[in-house]
Amino acid sequence: MFMTESVYASATVQPDSLYQAFAAVSGILKNNLVEEGDLIKNGDPLIQIINSAPELNADNARLNLNLAEENYKGSAAILTALEDEIQAAQLSLMNDSINYFRQKRLWEQQIGSQVQFENKKLAYELSQNKFRLAKNRYDRTQKELSTQWQQARNSYETAKTNAEDFTVTSKINGKVYALFKQPGEIVTTMEPLAALGSKDVFIIELLVDEVDIVKISPGLQVLVTLDAYKNSVFEASIHKIYPRKDERSQTFKVEGIFKDPPKTLYPGLAGEGNIIIAEKENVLTLPKSYLINGNQVRTRDGIVQLKIGLQSLDQVEVLEGIDEKTAILKPEE
Structure with missing residues (x-):
């Protein structure tokens, strides 16, 4: 006689990559941007939460960034006026330098008065100081404007991120299986707002008793019956074993994958699974x-x-x- 030894497990069908979407902030649900059954892509907006403050902060931060960028990089920037001051100081320095060294040569030839020489020297030294101060002021202002521009950009990015927190987006390509809140309801960070998962790939969640879990290994064959398909048996294989035991049910969760899945599947379809752990022929x-x-x-x-x-x-x-x-x-x- 042919004999098969198997391990019984309760079975539940679930979409692959199933997860619950939560809000990063609290507020009032403004609008569900999708409906149950809709197909979605990674990054698609799902739910909008009301809070105008982050949007206003982001808009103000954008205006401050534009102003800081105009001051630092724009055609009417503050640096342009300082560059003009440097050029004027440089021209004045060149002129005073020429006059000073000309007067110095004359004075060395005992031509002219000492007063004239001292005046030319003083004018030259003042022009040097004025040119140096203009350059220092330009360098300092450039550094300050660059810092202000960087700070404004960081503030804008932070404000924009905060505003984006009020829009819940999808993390996968898949399908919307459930929406748990309606417009006008209070949203908290502790309650799920939607359930999302794969649109066409389903897995079988099997609950195995702790006394049998040591007999299970990936790749074992599973024979699955579903309440929705009374007279059919579906083949599957063990794909993943979760190492943590559920203390309430004293079971371990095991995932199986259909070899030839039914044409129509829905999340939560229940049934039974028999995991084949040994087979032998000609036994008593x-x-x-x-x-x-x-x-x-x-x-x-x-x-x-x-x-x-x-x-x-x-x-x-x-x-x-x-x-x-x-x-x-x-x-x-």
């Missing part, structure tokens, strides 16, 4: 109802100890203790 089997204390049977010669092998829901494999000719008596109830 016995109904479990004939067992006493899990590994004994009653024969005409008395109680016999058995060595048990594979087990299914209602059959066990007998390795030692009896053979196919042994007459087995059903235990008294």
Whole structure:
């Protein structure tokens, strides 16, 4: 006889990449921008939350950024006036330099007066200081305007991000499966607003008892029956085993993937799964109802100890203790 040993698991169909979308801020739900069943792409807006302050802050930050950029880079920038001052100071310095060195040569030839020489020298030194101050003022102003421009840009990016927090967007390409809030309702960061997942790829969530989880490994075959498809059995394989036990149900979650899925699937379809952990041909089997204390049977010669092998829901494999000719008596109830 051919015998299969399997592990039973309750099964629930869910879309792949299923997740719940939350708001990053609290407020009032202004509008659901999508409907249940809509197909969405990564980054698409889903839900708009009311709060005008972030939008106003972002607009003010944008205006400040434009002003700072105009001051730093624009044609009418403050730096342009300072550049003109530097050019004027440079021209004045060149003129005073020529006059000073000309007067210096004359003075060395004992031509002219000392007063004239001292005046030319003083004018030259003043022009040098004026030129240096103009350059220093330009460098300082340029640094200040650059800093103000960078700060304004950072403020604008921060304000824009804060404003974007009031629009919940999709993180995947997929489908909207549920919307949990309606316009006018209060939104908090602790409550989900929508459920999103893959539009055509579904997985099977299997709950395996903790006593059986050690028998499960990726790649094992699963036979799945769904309540929505009463007379059909679907093949699947184990894809992923979650290592954390659910303390309430004392089960582990295991994911399976359909080999040939049904044509129509919906989130939450329930059923059962049998995970095939061993198969053997030409085995001696016995109904479990004939067992006493899990590994004994009653024969005409008395109680016999058995060595048990594979087990299914209602059959066990007998390795030692009896053979196919042994007459087995059903235990008294």
